[in-house]
Amino acid sequence: MGIASDIAIIxxxxxxxGLLAQRLRQPLIxxxxxxxxxxxPVTGGALISDPHDIELLAEVGVALLLFALGIEFSLxxxxxxxxxxxxxxxxxxxxxxxxTAGLVAATGWAWDEAIWMGAAVSLSSTMxxxxxxxxxxxxxxxxxxxxxxxLLVQDLAVVPMLxxxxxxxxxxxxxxxxxxxxxxxxxxxxxxIVVGSRIIPRLMVEVSKWCxxxxxLLTVTALGxxxxxxxxxxxxSFAFGAFVAGLVLSESDHNHQALSDIIPLRDIFGLLFFxxxxxxxxxxxxxxxxxxxxxxxxxxxxxxxxVFAVLSRLFHYGNVVPLAxxxxxxxxxxxxxxxxxxxxxxxxxxADTYSLILAVTLITMFLTPLVSRATAPIYAQLKKRRTxxxxxxxxxxxxxxxDHVIICGTGRVGRSVAWTLRExxxxxxxxxxxxxxxxxxxxxxxxxxxxxxxxxxxLEAAGLDHACLLVITTxxxxxxxAVARYARxxxxxxxxxxxxxxxxxxxxxxxxxxxEVVQPQIEAGLEMLRQSLEHLGAxxxxxxxxxxxxxxxxxx
Numbered sequence: 362m363g364i365a366s367d368i369a370i371i372x373x374x375x376x377x378x379g380l381l382a383q384r385l386r387q388p389l390i391x392x393x394x395x396x397x398x399x400x401x402p403v404t405g406g407a408l409i410s411d412p413h414d415i416e417l418l419a420e421v422g423v424a425l426l427l428f429a430l431g432i433e434f435s436l437x438x439x440x441x442x443x444x445x446x447x448x449x450x451x452x453x454x455x456x457x458x459x460x461t462a463g464l465v466a467a468t469g470w471a472w473d474e475a476i477w478m479g480a481a482v483s484l485s486s487t488m489x490x491x492x493x494x495x496x497x498x499x500x501x502x503x504x505x506x507x508x509x510x511x512l513l514v515q516d517l518a519v520v521p522m523l524x525x526x527x528x529x530x531x532x533x534x535x536x537x538x539x540x541x542x543x544x545x546x547x548x549x550x551x552x553x554i555v556v557g558s559r560i561i562p563r564l565m566v567e568v569s570k571w572c573x574x575x576x577x578l579l580t581v582t583a584l585g586x587x588x589x590x591x592x593x594x595x596x597x598s599f600a601f602g603a604f605v606a607g608l609v610l611s612e613s614d615h616n617h618q619a620l621s622d623i624i625p626l627r628d629i630f631g632l633l634f635f636x637x638x639x640x641x642x643x644x645x646x647x648x649x650x651x652x653x654x655x656x657x658x659x660x661x662x663x664x665x666x667x668v669f670a671v672l673s674r675l676f677h678y679g680n681v682v683p684l685a686x687x688x689x690x691x692x693x694x695x696x697x698x699x700x701x702x703x704x705x706x707x708x709x710x711x712a713d714t715y716s717l718i719l720a721v722t723l724i725t726m727f728l729t730p731l732v733s734r735a736t737a738p739i740y741a742q743l744k745k746r747r748t749x750x751x752x753x754x755x756x757x758x759x760x761x762x763x764d765h766v767i768i769c770g771t772g773r774v775g776r777s778v779a780w781t782l783r784e785x786x787x788x789x790x791x792x793x794x795x796x797x798x799x800x801x802x803x804x805x806x807x808x809x810x811x812x813x814x815x816x817x818x819x820l821e822a823a824g825l826d827h828a829c830l831l832v833i834t835t836x837x838x839x840x841x842x843a844v845a846r847y848a849r850x851x852x853x854x855x856x857x858x859x860x861x862x863x864x865x866x867x868x869x870x871x872x873x874x875x876x877e878v879v880q881p882q883i884e885a886g887l888e889m890l891r892q893s894l895e896h897l898g899a900x901x902x903x904x905x906x907x908x909x910x911x912x913x914x915x916x917x
Contacts, residue, residue, distance in 0.1 A: 424600050428607040557606070757809070758808070770794070814840060814844050842866065
C-alpha cells in the first residue's frame with residue numbers, strides 16, 4: 362500500500378507511545394518520538410517502506426504547528442510580564458547560544474555547527490512546561506505567567522532562526538543573503554498586514570455565511586498552507602509563511618473557530634513530524650558517545666537554569682520565582698527538532714550533530730517534571746536559612762486587621778468577592794503575588810499584602826489571627842491546600858471558603874475539616890438548571906429542593 366500503510370503503522374505506533382507517555386505523566390510528544398525510534402533505527406526501518414515520504418508530510422506538520430501558534434498568539438498575554446518576556450527572552454537566547462556554541466566549539470566542532478547546536482537548545486519546551494505546571498497545580502501563579510510569557514517570545518524566535526541559520530555556512534560570501542532574507546520577510550509581513558488584514562476577514566465572513574463546517578475547515582487549511590507555499594516559492598520558509606498567515610487570521614472574528622478546527626489536523630500531522638524525528642535518532646551514536654550526550658545535557662540544563670534564575674532576579678522577581686524558573690525552564694524543547702531537521706535538510710549540520718541535539722532534548726524533557734517537583738521543598742529550606750524579608754503592604758491600616766475578611770487571590774473571582782463585601786461594609790485584605798493585579802487593586806483602594814499566600818508569614822501579615830473569614834479563590838490546588846492547612850492549624854475555629862477545581866481537591870479539603878468548598882463547574886451547571894426550571898414554570902420551593910438534591914448528588 363506504500364505511504365498509506367506507512368501512515369497507518371505510524372498512527373497506531375503513535376497511539377501506543379502516547380498511551381505509554383500518558384501513563385508515565387509525560388508529554389505525548391515523547392511517546393510519538395519513541396514510536397519513531399522503534400519504527401526507525403530499532404527495527405532497521407523494516408516496517409516503513411519510504412521514510413522520505415513521511416518526512417515530506419512532516420513538513421506540513423511543522424507548518425500547521427506554526428500556523429496554530431500564529432492564531433493563538435496574543436500581545437495581551439505578554440502585558441503583565443512584557444519587560445522580562447520581550448527584553449529578557451532575547452538576552453536568554455543570545456547567552457545560551459553563545460555559551461553552548463563556545464562549549465561545543467571547544468571540543469573541536471566547526472563554529473557554524475556549534476551555533477546551530479546553541480540555537481536548537483536555547484529554546485525551552487512549551488508543551489513540557491505547560492504539562493508540568495498543570496500537573497503540579499501551578500498554572501495561574503506569578504512564576505507560571507512569567508514562564509508562559511517567555512515561552513511565547515521563544516516560540517516567535519523560531520521564525521527568524523529558520524531564516525538566518527541556513528545561511529550561516531555561506532557567511533564568507535557576505536551578509537547580503539541574510540539582509541535580503543530579512544528584507545523579503547519585512548516586505549512579506551507588510552503585504553500580509555495590508556492586504557491580508559482586509560481580504561482574509563472578508564473571506565472568512567463569506568465562507569461562514571454558508572454554515573458549512575467542512576468548507577470552513579478547508580478555507581482555514583488552504584490559507585495556512587497556501588500562504589506558506591507562496592512564501593516558499595519566493596525563497597522564504599514554508600513554516601514562516603504559515604506562521605504569518607496565522608497572525609493575520611488571529612485578528613479575524615473567526616479566529617477561535619479556526620483554531621478549534623485546525624487543532625485536530627495539526628495534531629495528526631504533528632504526530633507524523635515527531636515520529637519522523639524519532640526515526641532519525643541513531644542509537645549507535647548515543648551508545649558510543651554516551652559521556653558526551655550526558656555531559657552536554659547536564660551542562661545545558663545547568664546553564665539554562667542559572668540564566669533563567671538570574672534574569673528573573675534582574676527583572677525584580679523575587680520569592681520562589683527565580684527558583685521555579687530555573688528548575689522548570691532548563692530543558693530544550695520541541696522546536697529543537699524543527700531546527701535540527703532544517704539543518705539536516707539544508708546540509709548545514711551533520712547527522713551526528715542532529716543525533717546529539719535530539720538526545721540532549723529528550724533527556725532534558727524527561728527530567729523536567731522530576732526536577733521541577735523539587736521547587737517547593739528546596740524553597741522551603743531556603744526560607745528557613747535566611748532572614749525574613751519585610752513584606753510589602755498597600756492601603757493596610759491597623760483597623761483593617763481586625764474582624765476582617767482575608768481574600769487569597771485577586772483574579773476575576775477574588776475581585777468580585779472583594780468589591781461586593783466592601784459595598785456591604787466589610788473590611789477586606791487581599792493577598793496577591795501578581796504585580797499587575799496588585800497595582801490594579803491597590804489603585805482601587807483595596808488593602809493588599811504582596812506575597813505568596815501559602816507562606817505563613819504572608820498570612821500573618823494579612824492578620825490571620827484576627828480575621829473573621831478566609832476566602833481562598835486561587836485555582837491552584839497546591840496553594841489552596843497549603844493555605845487551608847496552615848489556617849486550620851493556626852485558627853481551627855476560623856471559617857474558610859475555598860475554590861476547588863476537582864473532586865480530588867474537595868476530598869483533601871474535607872480531610873482537613875474544610876467543608877465550605879465551591880466548585881465553579883458544578884455551580885455553573887446548577888445555575889443553568891435553576892434558570893431552566895424557572896423557565897419551565899417550576900415552583901420556587903420545588904426548584905430549591907431539586908437544586909439541593911443535585912448538589913448532594915455531586916458531593917457524593
